[in-house]
Amino acid sequence: MTELATTPQAKALHRQFVEDVMSMPGGEKIRICQQCGTCTGSCPTSYLMDYGPREIIAAFRAGMIDRVVKSNTIWLCTSCYSCTVRCPANIKITELMYELKRLAIKYDLTPKDSKSPAMTKYFLDSVRKHGRNHEVELMAKYMLTKDWSLPFKFMGTGLKLFLAGRLPLAAKDIRGRDEIGRISAYLEAEEAKAR
Amino acid sequence: MRYLYYPGCSGEATGKAYDMSTRAMMEKLGVELAELDDWNCCGATSYFNTRELDSFAIAGRNLAIAQKQGDEDLCVTCNACYTALEKANHYMAESPRIREAVNGALGSVGRSYDGSKHVRHIMDVLINDIGLDAVKEKVVRPLTGLKVACYYGCQYSRPWGIFDDVEFPVTMDHLFQALGAETVDYAAKMKCCGGMMMLTKEEGALRMCHELLYCAEREDADVVVCACPMCEMNVEGYQPRVNKAFGTSFNIPVMYFTQLVGLALGASSKELGIDKQIVSCDRVVAAISA
Numbered sequence: 181m182t183e184l185a186t187t188p189q190a191k192a193l194h195r196q197f198v199e200d201v202m203s204m205p206g207g208e209k210i211r212i213c214q215q216c217g218t219c220t221g222s223c224p225t226s227y228l229m230d231y232g233p234r235e236i237i238a239a240f241r242a243g244m245i246d247r248v249v250k251s252n253t254i255w256l257c258t259s260c261y262s263c264t265v266r267c268p269a270n271i272k273i274t275e276l277m278y279e280l281k282r283l284a285i286k287y288d289l290t291p292k293d294s295k296s297p298a299m300t301k302y303f304l305d306s307v308r309k310h311g312r313n314h315e316v317e318l319m320a321k322y323m324l325t326k327d328w329s330l331p332f333k334f335m336g337t338g339l340k341l342f343l344a345g346r347l348p349l350a351a352k353d354i355r356g357r358d359e360i361g362r363i364s365a366y367l368e369a370e371e372a373k374a375r
Numbered sequence: 376m377r378y379l380y381y382p383g384c385s386g387e388a389t390g391k392a393y394d395m396s397t398r399a400m401m402e403k404l405g406v407e408l409a410e411l412d413d414w415n416c417c418g419a420t421s422y423f424n425t426r427e428l429d430s431f432a433i434a435g436r437n438l439a440i441a442q443k444q445g446d447e448d449l450c451v452t453c454n455a456c457y458t459a460l461e462k463a464n465h466y467m468a469e470s471p472r473i474r475e476a477v478n479g480a481l482g483s484v485g486r487s488y489d490g491s492k493h494v495r496h497i498m499d500v501l502i503n504d505i506g507l508d509a510v511k512e513k514v515v516r517p518l519t520g521l522k523v524a525c526y527y528g529c530q531y532s533r534p535w536g537i538f539d540d541v542e543f544p545v546t547m548d549h550l551f552q553a554l555g556a557e558t559v560d561y562a563a564k565m566k567c568c569g570g571m572m573m574l575t576k577e578e579g580a581l582r583m584c585h586e587l588l589y590c591a592e593r594e595d596a597d598v599v600v601c602a603c604p605m606c607e608m609n610v611e612g613y614q615p616r617v618n619k620a621f622g623t624s625f626n627i628p629v630m631y632f633t634q635l636v637g638l639a640l641g642a643s644s645k646e647l648g649i650d651k652q653i654v655s656c657d658r659v660v661a662a663i664s665a
Binding site: 203204205206224225228255256258259260261262264265272274278279281282285294295296299300301303304307311312313314315316319322327330333334336337340341344345346347348352354355356357359360362363364366367370371 | 384385387388389390391392413414415416418419420421422423424425426427428429432433436466469470472473476479480481483484486529530533534536541542566567569570571572574575576577578579580583612613615616650651652653
């Protein structure tokens with residue numbers, strides 16, 4: 181993998197990333213990470229990650245943006261906040277992971293083999309359409325496009341859930357569902373103005 | 376006592392029983408729940424993953440409605456909804472940039488929010504407002520002899536630890552002890568169930584559920600109780616997948632804590648949606664009724 185950090189575009193992208201991370205409330209604390217590894221030690225999924233959260237912070241600070249956003253790490257964060265509550269420097273690591281996910285999506289740098297970005301997208305689609313997440317629609321869409329094996333793996337459980345009335349097929353639309361899209365449109369327009 | 380109530384999207388589908396049992400339990404306790412009018416999705420982790428300001432503004436729409444609907448606190452059942460809604464409050468208070476953007480966005484749809492609505496987890500309400508003594512007084516079927524494994528889930532108290540400890544929560548244990556049950560002490564009670572990872576990286580999530588079920592079984596727990604529809608779905612619904620992956624034969628009843636409290640307060644299995652559980656809870660119900 182070529183290190184983007186050596187090209188001018190990558191340097192500009194890195195500056196953008198740093199700026200965005202620093203603008204998060206508490207984001208500047210990333211500067212005082214002393215690489216103790218409490219985050220990686222507390223992380224229930226670090227064993228599956230290309231790089232643990234500690235290494236992600238080190239790579240980010242070193243400008244190795246490629247490594248950070250293309251790693252599977254940020255997509256394996258389950259938002260359990262174990263690292264966040266234990267970090268002796270009070271770095272909001274879970275929030276950092278969210279920010280890096282947002283940047284990876286924004287610049288279309290998500291790893292091709294990760295299914296989480298699609299899940300995230302379909303979730304938003306559902307909320308924009310109905311105002312609420314329609315679980316059945318989300319799962320159906322995800323299974324059809326990302327993982328054909330899922331319906332077979334979960335047939336038994338799915339059938340039981342369906343029979344128990346836990347998988348309603350019809351979505352419940354809220355009255356103000358158009359507000360969800362309008363809120364996003366407003367924020368996007370504001371962001372464009374600020375640039 | 377009256378609260379505004381936010382059931383959350385899962386409460387209409389996979390977590391229907393959490394909603395049903397919450398309403399039944401609160402009715403037994405004489406607490407009125409007024410459902411938040413035309414509430415929307417809290418945004419969950421997916422919005423945090425995509426757009427920072429949108430996530431706060433989407434959550435903010437609910438808080439704006441709550442502010443308009445009444446002075447009561449907003450009572451939330453799902454751990455993830457609780458954290459998403461509370462996070463909007465925290466970040467609006469912490470960051471003028473976020474506060475301004477959220478209010479601009481809400482203004483564009485004719486709403487406003489001043490950041491003052493208290494978001495309360497239902498367990499917080501139960502323990503700190505209603506109180507264990509008042510709950511105890513209303514018990515008609517004590518849970519004597521039942522061994523309960525309380526499973527809190529990540530976003531119950533993390534990241535802020537508002538009503539319980541972030542590492543070693545005790546509120547749910549205290550509640551069930553007050554109802555006469557024995558609670559088991561086990562290391563996995565505050566560990567992650569895997570959440571959405573069950574669909575995007577199954578082996579990782581199955582391992583987490585396996586650890587939890589293994590610990591609960593080792594401690595001879597009769598039932599695992601949850602406070603989050605995501606935890607409940609993973610730990611209950613994926614038991615067959617855990618068994619397949621790890622060669623185990625777990626068949627442990629998993630319930631919402633509100634279902635078990637509801638039983639102790641005399642609500643019927645049907646009202647509490649206990650027939651919706653896919654690992655049979657008959658053993659648990661029989662043990663209490665006896």
